Amino acid sequence: xxxxxxxxxxxxxxxxxxxxxxxxxxxxxxxxxxxxxxxxxxxxxxxxxxxxxxxxxxxxxxxxxxxxxxxxxxxxxxxxxxxxxxxxxxxxxxxxxxxxxxxxxxxxxxxxxxxxxxxxxxxxxxxxxxxxxxxxxxxxxxxxxxxxxxxxxxxxxxxxxxxxxxxxxxxxxxxxxxxxxxxxxxxxxxxxxxxxxxxxxxxxxxxxxxxxxxxxxxxxxxxxxxxxxxxxxxxxxxxxxxxxxxxxxxxxxx
Amino acid sequence: xxxxxxxxxxxxxxxxxxxxxxxxxxxxxxxxxxxxxxxxxxxxxxxxxxxxxxxxxxxxxxxxxxxxxxxxxxxxxxxxxxxxxxxxxxxxxxxxxxxxxxxxxxxxxxxxxxxxxxxxxxxxxxxxxxxxxxxxxxxxxxxxxxxxxxxxxxxxxxxxxxxxxxxxxxxxxxxxxxxxxxxxxxxxxxxxxxxxxxxxxxxxxxxxxxxxxxxxxxxxxxxxxxxxxxxxxxxxxx
Numbered sequence: 234x235x236x237x238x239x240x241x242x243x244x245x246x247x248x249x250x251x252x253x254x255x256x257x258x259x260x261x262x263x264x265x266x267x268x269x270x271x272x273x274x275x276x277x278x279x280x281x282x283x284x285x286x287x288x289x290x291x292x293x294x295x296x297x298x299x300x301x302x303x304x305x306x307x308x309x310x311x312x313x314x315x316x317x318x319x320x321x322x323x324x325x326x327x328x329x330x331x332x333x334x335x336x337x338x339x340x341x342x343x344x345x346x347x348x349x350x351x352x353x354x355x356x357x358x359x360x361x362x363x364x365x366x367x368x369x370x371x372x373x374x375x376x377x378x379x380x381x382x383x384x385x386x387x388x389x390x391x392x393x394x395x396x397x398x399x400x401x402x403x404x405x406x407x408x409x410x411x412x413x414x415x416x417x418x419x420x421x422x423x424x425x426x427x428x429x430x431x432x433x434x435x436x437x438x439x440x441x442x443x444x445x446x447x448x449x450x451x452x453x454x455x456x457x458x459x460x461x462x463x464x465x466x467x468x469x470x471x472x473x474x475x476x477x478x479x480x481x482x483x484x485x486x487x
Numbered sequence: 488x489x490x491x492x493x494x495x496x497x498x499x500x501x502x503x504x505x506x507x508x509x510x511x512x513x514x515x516x517x518x519x520x521x522x523x524x525x526x527x528x529x530x531x532x533x534x535x536x537x538x539x540x541x542x543x544x545x546x547x548x549x550x551x552x553x554x555x556x557x558x559x560x561x562x563x564x565x566x567x568x569x570x571x572x573x574x575x576x577x578x579x580x581x582x583x584x585x586x587x588x589x590x591x592x593x594x595x596x597x598x599x600x601x602x603x604x605x606x607x608x609x610x611x612x613x614x615x616x617x618x619x620x621x622x623x624x625x626x627x628x629x630x631x632x633x634x635x636x637x638x639x640x641x642x643x644x645x646x647x648x649x650x651x652x653x654x655x656x657x658x659x660x661x662x663x664x665x666x667x668x669x670x671x672x673x674x675x676x677x678x679x680x681x682x683x684x685x686x687x688x689x690x691x692x693x694x695x696x697x698x699x700x701x702x703x704x705x706x707x708x709x710x711x712x713x714x715x716x717x718x719x720x721x722x723x724x725x
Binding site: 361363364366367368369370371372373377381385 | 535538539540561562564565566568570572574575584585588589632636
């Protein structure tokens with residue numbers, strides 16, 4: 234087993250340095266569907282989260298509970314639903330999104346929406362209640378107070394969008410059913426193949442080292458993203474602009 | 488004529504708990520009124536109602552003999568909270584927030600902030616992140632932020648709680664320096680020695696009721712109510 238892991242690392246490095254365009258295309262497709270999916274989800278999720286986080290209405294706890302529950306929705310179940318809706322006989326068949334990257338991105342957007350809504354609404358709702366009172370006692374109107382609270386929780390929002398991206402980046406069910414890249418010998422629908430489906434496909438073919446190599450690439454991207462965010466957060470927490478400028482100059486910026 | 492803020496028969500309950508029970512009170516500009524009472528007496532609730540952050544269940548608030556609602560109250564009052572709240576920006580931006588809302592010109596903001604920071608002995612702190620400063624410094628920033636707005640009514644809820652004597656002394660001096668006929672200053676505290684040092688008038692609140700209101704000398708030398716006498720002598724059990 235240890236041999237396979239060592240070989241996988243070597244294989245991952247070989248794959249990345251081989252200049253094989255399919256590898257880069259797979260990585261690009263994965264980033265594309267997760268990125269477009271997360272951004273698309275933001276379009277409706279952030280307004281819903283603001284509504285849930287900052288305003289009180291009857292039955293709010295039920296709506297919040299509903300979105301909390303949807304965070305754990307199995308990707309295969311959502312993938313199946315998407316498949317039925319997007320198939321030729323489905324309600325949205327005319328959009329021709331089945332077996333396309335945009336179809337997967339749409340599925341990802343639906344998958345990560347509850348996550349963005351719940352995390353952001355929670356951050357807004359638990360933002361120090363004193364901050365709301367502070368803004369009001371300093372003369373801010375209701376709208377201005379809410380805008381200030383949104384600004385104060387901006388970092389939490391960025392983190393929730395990142396978590397959404399990671400969820401979309403590592404999901405398999407939607408990519409499998411909507412992208413159908415596991416069908417046939419893997420070449421017919423290779424245009425929708427992403428890292429997770431590539432791992433599943435290579436495992437099916439018994440090429441464990443290649444599958445592991447894809448896994449390592451996937452993990453490396455997720456970890457690199459998390460570390461980058463941690464670095465930005467640290468710079469932000471440390472001393473704001475001064476450290477940022479020093480860092481920028483250190484990289485040769487002006 | 489100095490300013491006047493009147494509370495008439497104010498009542499406030501939270502479910503079954505009565506926080507304020509028929510509170511009537513009158514405060515004048517040019518004087519420091521100290522709301523004195525043990526923890527849970529109703530001081531903070533009263534301050535929040537006076538700041539326009541909460542509605543009373545019943546009763547009237549009069550500013551210069553005119554009825555005033557919450558929204559209008561927020562335009563003439565500024566409350567400094569017991570636990571100072573800071574925005575996640577630098578000190579300059581924290582201080583400038585209220586002034587920007589009031590559309591004060593940029594150059595004036597700069598000058599006013601420099602003066603306000605000097606008043607609380609934090610000159611040169613403009614670019615520091617507000618949340619990274621110490622508790623005492625944050626309380627002084629909060630005070631400077633309130634001073635800048637030059638509100639008619641300055642409300643300070645336990646402004647020196649948990650602070651070292653040096654920070655407390657700086658804050659007390661800064662508060663006293665703001666006394667003027669066109670400003671009402673109200674401080675909520677349970678600190679008797681502080682009340683004796685800076686108050687012109689004392690209002691003793693207990694269990695949501697005002698048990699005594701008197702000038703500082705009469706309150707400490709000759710308290711009329713039994714509860715106040717016990718409180719002054721440190722005999723009040725609660």
